[in-house]
Amino acid sequence: MDKKNYVFGKENFIILAVAIVIIIIGFWLMSGGKTTEESGFDPRIFSARRIVVAPIVTMIGFATVIAAILKKPKNTENKTLKNN
Numbered sequence: 001m002d003k004k005n006y007v008f009g010k011e012n013f014i015i016l017a018v019a020i021v022i023i024i025i026g027f028w029l030m031s032g033g034k035t036t037e038e039s040g041f042d043p044r045i046f047s048a049r050r051i052v053v054a055p056i057v058t059m060i061g062f063a064t065v066i067a068a069i070l071k072k073p074k075n076t077e078n079k080t081l082k083n084n
Contacts, residue, residue: 015067023058024063027053029053030054030055
């Protein structure tokens with residue numbers, strides 16, 4: 001069977017999967033804050049976790065996605081020359 005040539009290598013897919021998990025964790029940290037009071041809102045929506053930590057974790061995840069896309073796979077040794 002012929003081996004398919006992918007743009008990304010195995011390491012790129014692993015880094016991309018880790019980045020997606022980091023992004024999901026960031027959004028999970030941001031979630032919550034529903035109110036049970038009829039007169040107002042729950043002041044816990046202004047906690048440091050939701051205002052500071054969660055956006056930083058999410059941005060780290062997005063930066064990791066960019067790194068996974070830009071990382072050059074190790075096994076790309078003139079594939080165009082080998083195919084000809």
